[in-house]
Amino acid sequence: MGWSCFGILQSYKDNKETQVQELTTNNVRLFSYNSLRSATGHFHPSNKIGGGGFGVVYKGILRDGTRVAVKCLSAESKQGTKEFLTEINIISNTRHPNLVQLIGCCVESGNRMLIYEYMENNSLSSSLLGSKGKRVTLDWPKRASICVGTASGLAFLHEEAAPPIVHRDIKANNILIDENLQPKIGDFGLAKLFPENVTHLSTRVAGTIGYLAPEYALFGQLTKKADVYSFGVLILEIISGRSSSKAAFGVDLLVLVEWVWKLREEGRLLDIVDPDLTEYSEAELLRFIKVALFCTQAAPTQRPNMKQVIEMLSREVTLNEKFLTEPGVYRQHSSKRSSYDSLQKSSSGGKTGVQSVNPFATSTKFESFPSVTQMLPR
Numbered sequence: 001m002g003w004s005c006f007g008i009l010q011s012y013k014d015n016k017e018t019q020v021q022e023l024t025t026n027n028v029r030l031f032s033y034n035s036l037r038s039a040t041g042h043f044h045p046s047n048k049i050g051g052g053g054f055g056v057v058y059k060g061i062l063r064d065g066t067r068v069a070v071k072c073l074s075a076e077s078k079q080g081t082k083e084f085l086t087e088i089n090i091i092s093n094t095r096h097p098n099l100v101q102l103i104g105c106c107v108e109s110g111n112r113m114l115i116y117e118y119m120e121n122n123s124l125s126s127s128l129l130g131s132k133g134k135r136v137t138l139d140w141p142k143r144a145s146i147c148v149g150t151a152s153g154l155a156f157l158h159e160e161a162a163p164p165i166v167h168r169d170i171k172a173n174n175i176l177i178d179e180n181l182q183p184k185i186g187d188f189g190l191a192k193l194f195p196e197n198v199t200h201l202s203t204r205v206a207g208t209i210g211y212l213a214p215e216y217a218l219f220g221q222l223t224k225k226a227d228v229y230s231f232g233v234l235i236l237e238i239i240s241g242r243s244s245s246k247a248a249f250g251v252d253l254l255v256l257v258e259w260v261w262k263l264r265e266e267g268r269l270l271d272i273v274d275p276d277l278t279e280y281s282e283a284e285l286l287r288f289i290k291v292a293l294f295c296t297q298a299a300p301t302q303r304p305n306m307k308q309v310i311e312m313l314s315r316e317v318t319l320n321e322k323f324l325t326e327p328g329v330y331r332q333h334s335s336k337r338s339s340y341d342s343l344q345k346s347s348s349g350g351k352t353g354v355q356s357v358n359p360f361a362t363s364t365k366f367e368s369f370p371s372v373t374q375m376l377p378r
Contacts, residue, residue: 028085028092029104033111036060036070043072049122050173054190059118067118068103072111081107088114091189094161098153100176100186116186120179123186124234125172129243140280142181143238147288148313149183150175154231155306157188158224165189166222170230171211171245172237210245210255214328215300225300228309229328232295235288236260241274257296257327260289287312290319298328 039060040047050057055074061067084107092102106113121127124146127136138146157165167174167188176184213229215221233244236256242249249259263271269289270282291312297303302325304312312319 028088028102029115031104031106031113031115033106033108033113035063036106036113036115039063039068040070050126054187060115069116069118071114071116073113084112087189090163094157094165094189096153096156096160098149098182098184099156099188100184114190119176119184121177121181123173124175124177124183124238125243127177128241129172129237136177136181138181140277140285143277144284144288144313146175146177146181146183147235147238148310150185150234151231151306151310151313153183153185154227155310157185158227158306164224166224167227167230168222169211170227170234172234172243175234210243212330213300214298214330217330221300223300224305225303228295228303228306229300231306231309232292232303233257235292235295236272239274239277239285239289239292240272241276255329257293258329260293261327264289264293284316287317287319290321290324293324293327294319296327297325299325 037043039062040058043058047059048056049059049069055072058070058072059067060070085105088102088105095101100119101117103115103117105115121136122134126134128138128143154167154170157167165188167185169187170185174185174187176186178184211230211233213226216226216229233256237244240256242256244256249256254262260269260272263269269286272289273280273285291304291309294312295303295309302323311317
């Protein structure tokens with residue numbers, strides 16, 4: 001099973017066919033359309049488990065009994081089959097405990113599908129932010145573990161994957177939860193499989209409202225720090241149990257990061273905590289909230305990188321909040337475009353070449369941290 005779709009390559013010259021076959025035998029398994037149609041019950045609506053800008057996802061069972069998630073890509077890439085499979089091969093070779101594993105693909109008769117390992121508890125969007133009937137009980141230790149695990153997967157994509165990958169769409173819907181309640185980042189690398197004009201938001205920017213870094217949404221400035229911003233929003237969702245993209249907060253109908261900043265100024269940060277969380281360490285939870293605020297600062301150079309984020313989440317550090325500046329905010333339909341411009345100027349003091357800082361002050365366990373560590377922007 002799974003190899004019959006080599007028939008679609010018969011129109012290629014023998015040398016090109018050999019190259020594609022050699023490529024796909026590395027880690028990418030080719031599935032036929034018929035085998036996937038059978039596995040998903042003819043793509044029956046009852047087997048639909050998700051969907052988004054890149055396509056619809058169905059639960060499936062292969063002939064050997066393996067459960068899989070089949071993503072039917074919603075737009076055809078302009079890449080040829082060989083180029084498409086080259087990108088798929090790169091994604092399949094990007095392996096980490098906190099990344100969803102790609103099993104194979106289908107490129108038959110105009111259909112392009114990706115086959116992933118199946119995640120028992122679906123997405124974080126469903127298990128934490130979804131309807132009551134679909135939610136999974138997540139106490140504070142489990143939520144903290146999801147934050148750290150997601151940070152580890154994202155740090156791997158940024159710093160260790162070859163080539164490095166900027167996800168561009170970190171959000172609760174793309175964080176999948178396995179049977180052991182461990183997080184795995186999905187859809188990484190998919191943006192490279194589509195032409196530039198196939199995106200979630202516009203012809204220039206891919207992403208989801210509520211998670212978008214302002215410099216990326218407004219000016220198309222895509223760096224690793226755009227992912228850091230989205231991850232900061234995700235932390236706040238995990239703590240509050242509320243969706244950033246589907247709700248407004250407080251009497252002023254603020255977006256989530258604005259609301260949290262306002263509560264910080266009022267000394268009421270713990271007001272964001274999900275009422276379902278009844279037992280937690282206040283000090284640890286407050287540290288996680290403050291890390292999220294460091295991640296969502298308006299100026300990208302002021303945000304930590306993901307390795308710093310892991311350290312701040314994993315260790316009992318005291319954060320040096322004198323370096324913390326107001327979050328940047330992007331609104332799709334508003335005359336108030338963003339606080340990004342003014343805050344970027346204020347955070348740099350009007351100077352160019354500003355260096356980012358490591359916002360550690362002291363550590364109760366690790367005394368080696370200086371009060372401020374100057375670092376080059378990343």
